[in-house]
Amino acid sequence: MQFQGTADYIADKDLMVAVNAAIRLERPLLVKGEPGTGKTELARQVAAALGLDLIEWNIKSTTKAQQGLYEYDAVSRLRDSQLGDERVHDVANYIRRGKLWQAFASDRKLVLLIDEIDKADIEFPNDLLQELDRMEFHVYETGEMVCAKVRPIVIITSNNEKELPDAFLRRCFFHYIRFPDVDTLARIVEVHYPGIKQALVRNALTQFYEIREMPGLKKKPSTSEALDWIRLLVSDDVDPSDLRGDARNALPKLHGALLKNEQDVHLFERMAFMARRER
Template identity: 55%
Template sequence: MDTKFSGSANYVASRDLMETVNIAVALQKPLLIKGEPGTGKTMLAQAVADALGKKLIIWNVKSTTKAQDGLYVYDVVQRLYDSQFGNAGVDDVKKYIKLGKLGEAFSADEQVVLLIDEIDKADLEFPNDLLWELDRMEFYIPETKETVQARQRPIVIITSNAEKELPDAFLRRCVFHYIEFPEQEQMEAILRVHFGDLEEKLVKQSLAAFYWLRELRGIEKKPSTSELVDWIRALVAGGVDPARIEKEIPFAGVLLKKDKDLQTLRKVK
């Protein structure tokens, strides 16, 4: 199995991104990934796990997520319920401790890839609350008076959509990479991963139309890679002649998701 990341069969990575991943792994530091939607931030973690032959653990962050959720949860309600009904083993507190995603990564016998996805969705204290655990690779459970230490330091990949600025103290502990939107040549390689047998003219015409649309003045939500893939699927399913794409954008609603953007397109096509 590879010891260094060089992309995967399902993920086309730039040289800069591959080098940054490998540096973060070598330095044993979290890798913070930013980039506009559709640039493959979340998929990167799966690609790294696949390429290195490691299990992937995903921690999806929400607006209500607290750092504690990733460590462990003490189910005091279930314990109270069991005590009321005289269930056996209620004195064993460990039964009511459930590890979170970070706890799972620390407890794994072999090294895993831990994805902390969209960290900027949580409140501003969330990244700071994780600093100790990510630095020391351990946390304490007061209910059982136990310390959970990482058996193998996980490869930590953190994604952010830049909805909020992350604290400087947190940023200092990360290796950072911004995934630029793919150039047309790289995008063609990405499409070949998804569609191995596409007609050459369809690829060229759809890419030309896609990048033209992204540069069109007045477009608020530029279409992303995933929307391009969906659009090509729609073109194939609809049996669209590639020559038609030179004159119009068929199924424009697959690419554009705002009324204003569709109106902007109608004015020029």
């Protein structure tokens, strides 16, 4: 079972090595990188390339580790007991399976994505240590032990918003997705927009990287934002020669796709004002 990328996802050699190493070691693959660099999409493409089903667990700030295992609906059971419902005699009727339980119950190998684990409370990763390591957990209400029938491929993503515990990191294979260089990003653009004018791509990417290197920029535009921007340039049939060669001299065309806060917009406006004064 080897991941070698897909026609829809440009994966460099190091990333493919990391995915295949995690599969061989049967360890969770922890993927970090800037937002928009394809961490979530990686799990989908691994599943597609290997012909496996995918279960996605999208983590929020309020998500608890227990929700990934199961939840006991005591309120519904109380209500049913008051109504005389026969279901109340079997507590299993009020156990809702979480994403980990669904993955463990599968008869065939699949990919389990735990997306943006750093959004949750700092104790969240620690609360999943044993379950991800041993691939089993105990259901206290029914007394059963849930064990994975087939060990899933676990891919965990993080935007590095907070540090993860050392004990958790020890159990993972780690890979950092670096921001793509201009040649790689050009290949990614070609995958999404085959046959696009190369002159437009060349000029757009030149300006895009100038924007990313702008001193004082609060939020650098990501790969996904570059794709959105180029899509708009194509749909508006922008002439490649109309793109400014130096991003510091003016706001880029359709800048709302790239600049996502007022501080960065004001930064470009100040740079443009200063450039006009110097002429």
